[in-house]
Amino acid sequence: xxxxxxxIGGLLLMLTMNVYNSSSFEVKAAKEINTNTTKKxxxxxxxxxxxxxxxxxxxxxxxxxxxxxKSNNPTGDIFDKSNNRKYHGGDWAGITQKIEDGYFTNMGxxxxxxxxxxxxxxxxxxxxxxxxxxGYWGKDFFRTNQAFGTFNDFKKLVQTAHSKNxxxxxxxxxxxxxxxxxxxVTFPEDGALYRDGKLVGKFSNDKEGLFNHESWTDYSSLxxxxxxxxYGLADLNHMNQKxxxxxxxxINKWLDLGVDGIxxxxxxxxxxxxxxxxxxxxxxxxxxxxxxxxxxxxxxxxAEMTNFANSSGMSLLDFRYANAIxxxxxxxxxxxxxxxxxxxxxxxxxxxxxxxxxxIDNHDxxxxxxxxxxxxxxxxxxxxxxxxxxxxxxxxxxxxxxxKGESDPDNRADMNSFNRNSKAYQIIGKLAKLRKKNSALxxxxxxxxxxxxxxxxxxxxxxNSVVMTAINRNENxxxxxxxxxxxxxxxxxxxxxxxxxxxxxxEVNEKGEVKGLTLGGGxxxxxxxxxxxxxxxxxxSKGTDNRASSKNSLSSNGIDNKVSNNGTVNIxxxxxxxxxxxxxxxxxxxxxxxxxxxxxxxxxxxxxxxWSDSCINIxxxxxxxxxxEVIVKKSTGExxxxxxxxxxxxxxxxxxxxxxxxxxxxxxxxxxxxxVEELGxxxxxxxVGPFFNSTGSIATYPTWFYDISLPAGKKIEYxxxxxxxxxxxxxxxxxxHEYTPVKQGTGVVVNDWQR
Ligand code: NOJ
Ligand code: NOJ
Ligand code: CA
Ligand code: CA
Numbered sequence: 195x196x197x198x199x200x201x202i203g204g205l206l207l208m209l210t211m212n213v214y215n216s217s218s219f220e221v222k223a224a225k226e227i228n229t230n231t232t233k234k235x236x237x238x239x240x241x242x243x244x245x246x247x248x249x250x251x252x253x254x255x256x257x258x259x260x261x262x263x264k265s266n267n268p269t270g271d272i273f274d275k276s277n278n279r280k281y282h283g284g285d286w287a288g289i290t291q292k293i294e295d296g297y298f299t300n301m302g303x304x305x306x307x308x309x310x311x312x313x314x315x316x317x318x319x320x321x322x323x324x325x326x327x328x329g330y331w332g333k334d335f336f337r338t339n340q341a342f343g344t345f346n347d348f349k350k351l352v353q354t355a356h357s358k359n360x361x362x363x364x365x366x367x368x369x370x371x372x373x374x375x376x377x378x379v380t381f382p383e384d385g386a387l388y389r390d391g392k393l394v395g396k397f398s399n400d401k402e403g404l405f406n407h408e409s410w411t412d413y414s415s416l417x418x419x420x421x422x423x424x425y426g427l428a429d430l431n432h433m434n435q436k437x438x439x440x441x442x443x444x445i446n447k448w449l450d451l452g453v454d455g456i457x458x459x460x461x462x463x464x465x466x467x468x469x470x471x472x473x474x475x476x477x478x479x480x481x482x483x484x485x486x487x488x489x490x491x492x493x494x495x496x497a498e499m500t501n502f503a504n505s506s507g508m509s510l511l512d513f514r515y516a517n518a519i520x521x522x523x524x525x526x527x528x529x530x531x532x533x534x535x536x537x538x539x540x541x542x543x544x545x546x547x548x549x550x551x552x553x554i555d556n557h558d559x560x561x562x563x564x565x566x567x568x569x570x571x572x573x574x575x576x577x578x579x580x581x582x583x584x585x586x587x588x589x590x591x592x593x594x595x596x597x598k599g600e601s602d603p604d605n606r607a608d609m610n611s612f613n614r615n616s617k618a619y620q621i622i623g624k625l626a627k628l629r630k631k632n633s634a635l636x637x638x639x640x641x642x643x644x645x646x647x648x649x650x651x652x653x654x655x656x657x658n659s660v661v662m663t664a665i666n667r668n669e670n671x672x673x674x675x676x677x678x679x680x681x682x683x684x685x686x687x688x689x690x691x692x693x694x695x696x697x698x699x700x701e702v703n704e705k706g707e708v709k710g711l712t713l714g715g716g717x718x719x720x721x722x723x724x725x726x727x728x729x730x731x732x733x734x735s736k737g738t739d740n741r742a743s744s745k746n747s748l749s750s751n752g753i754d755n756k757v758s759n760n761g762t763v764n765i766x767x768x769x770x771x772x773x774x775x776x777x778x779x780x781x782x783x784x785x786x787x788x789x790x791x792x793x794x795x796x797x798x799x800x801x802x803x804x805w806s807d808s809c810i811n812i813x814x815x816x817x818x819x820x821x822x823e824v825i826v827k828k829s830t831g832e833x834x835x836x837x838x839x840x841x842x843x844x845x846x847x848x849x850x851x852x853x854x855x856x857x858x859x860x861x862x863x864x865x866x867x868x869x870v871e872e873l874g875x876x877x878x879x880x881x882v883g884p885f886f887n888s889t890g891s892i893a894t895y896p897t898w899f900y901d902i903s904l905p906a907g908k909k910i911e912y913x914x915x916x917x918x919x920x921x922x923x924x925x926x927x928x929x930x931h932e933y934t935p936v937k938q939g940t941g942v943v944v945n946d947w948q949r
Pocket of ligand 4: 369419420421422429430463464
């Protein structure tokens with residue numbers, strides 16, 4: 195995995211001062227400065243589609259939410275409101291109604307993740323007697339699921355949402371169409387794929403190779419999961435040019451309708467090389483937030499998952515964090531120390547932990563209420579943790595109303611109530627609004643302040659803004675919290691939850707200590723300090739905080755020092771965090787000033803698209819692919835730096851590489867390394883791979899293959915290497931290979947290992 199630069203805020207400020215005050219640099223900056231910006235997008239604005247740090251997402255299974263239009267309800271055997279495997283009638287008109295009546299706004303929700311909107315098969319899947327109410331059995335990605343509505347209904351949903359400052363995120367499942375592969379069962383649709391009503395192809399007699407035709411995956415390896423089918427779902431072959439173009443055009447069609455973000459289904463089951471190329475084509479036109487589902491049942495690091503999250507340009511659903519909350523506050527099988535540990539571990543493993551999407555339950559796992567043995571207080575506590583932790587929090591519809599439900603499809607029952615007095619609804623409302631107000635919750639790093647088996651006290655800090663959260667999960671026992679230190683400035687703080695979970699005010703003394711705090715049984719509190727001194731140009735206070743921090747600080751792991759964290763101008767996030775020259779990217783944070791200054795990617799001055807105190811849109815300058823720092827320079831000259839942004843060489847295409855006769859010693863695998871960023875710039879630690887060698891219909895040992903995203907039409911040089919886990923490297927001999935990737939579509943390269 196890549197090593198990221200980690201620098202302490204104060205030190206980094208001094209460092210950048212020295213480097214960037216050099217006069218030659220100033221000349222360049224002056225020449226390209228753009229002061230003609232009129233638009234003012236704030237980080238909290240609905241127009242900020244790239245960065246969801248201040249948002250709270252609400253996940254809706256469209257069919258199960260509200261039936262706003264009975265005329266679009268399916269008829270026949272796929273519709274049965276008493277059967278959770280059939281359609282129930284929920285639709286976009288129903289969601290639009292709930293947006294209009296303020297149910298989401300009141301709860302502080304600023305993004306809705308809805309079921310995949312594309313046309314699905316409208317027949318029963320004979321393997322499980324289920325209908326496509328969930329949206330995961332795509333048939334025509336250029337048409338709407340008629341049960342959810344027409345394109346006009348969809349446009350109305352998006353417009354209504356935007357008018358209330360709510361973003362729309364669509365689920366999207368490009369890995370497969372519908373079930374086709376189950377011996378002895380005839381599937382009416384045969385996995386057919388259509389493009390706006392015209393047949394592209396079916397699973398049987400697939401002469402064009404639109405699908406992979408391996409057996410069902412046994413989940414034994416990454417390779418097996420990618421090229422084999424998931425329980426018989428017709429698995430698309432993304433290296434097929436038609437499929438590649440189809441999925442690029444299809445997602446763009448929906449994004450052109452104003453969609454603000456994408457939740458990508460089953461990303462573990464598609465090759466990263468293809469996904470990088472697909473994402474890159476998305477980001478060329480739309481700088482939206484994209485997060486994927488890489489299913490993970492535990493709390494431990496999965497190196498392949500982490501590598502994907504850190505290099506593809508797509509965030510992931512944070513299953514590790516979800517599982518930690520479920521184990522600790524949910525069924526109490528682990529001590530609260532595990533929650534702290536997972537916060538620390540994930541912050542170290544993910545290079546962009548704030549962009550990972552957090553949750554406590556979803557449509558593929560038991561609802562939190564059921565998981566905690568029907569303990570509503572546990573649900574409340576879990577939401578307090580979720581909404582004050584790093585990452586973009588997601589509420590699964592109905593869990594704010596304490597809905598129950600074990601496994602699929604019982605965890606997807608009809609929305610039971612819209613009670614605005616439910617405690618959970620109110621807790622979410624208070625904390626979601628706090629996330630928009632206090633930048634510590636959006637961008638701050640995490641620090642543990644006090645922990646035992648039942649209690650966690652943790653703190654988020656960004657610039658000088660601080661939020662501290664205390665949770666005692668044990669309803670029958672109180673704890674004296676001795677030796678509690680905080681970065682909250684001296685003063686008195688009320689519980690932001692208004693005492694709804696028995697929380698109390700605290701007083702912080704000049705040493706940053708809180709004395710005499712007792713957390714009663716089940717007590718939860720959130721205390722907040724918002725620093726507004728940096729909102730003026732040139733009038734910033736020097737708010738350096740020199741107090742000693744408490745012993746349990748996560749900084750012993752180096753993890754709370756990733757972003758500049760002192761001073762008055764701070765970058766909170768950059769997104770999307772991978773892009774090609776010319777792409778629009780969004781820099782969010784605090785204290786940029788009202789007057790436009792400069793933004794540098796590496797040393798290159800970027801064109802400013804628009805500028806506000808908390809949000810700047812820039813264009814990626816025309817620079818070579820690589821990892822760069824992003825630097826904001828205020829009009830007053832102050833600087834802030836963000837650790838990294840990954841620039842790819844140019845427009846991307848996916849290419850399949852085969853290397854024949856690569857016999858390896860035990861423990862070695864084949865990788866590819868070359869002269870461009872996409873191929874690691876000859877750095878063997880960034881070589882692409884390990885290559886695959888066990889897919890019958892593609893290649894088997896001693897032939898190896900791998901799908902890689904490359905700069906379109908740009909000549910590359912490369913070599914294959916063999917590497918073992920200890921890092922020993924064997925290079926191919928001979929000259930470098932040369933290849934010019936196709937300008938569009940997908941490519942294939944076949945080489946022999948050079949002895
Ligand atoms: C994961 C989804 O969340 C799940 O519900 C679905 O069945 C599979 N992917 C296949 O699309
Ligand atoms: C090292 C490789 O051995 C060689 O083949 C290649 O030409 C260079 N790296 C590129 O700089
Ligand atoms: Ca309906
Ligand atoms: Ca697949």
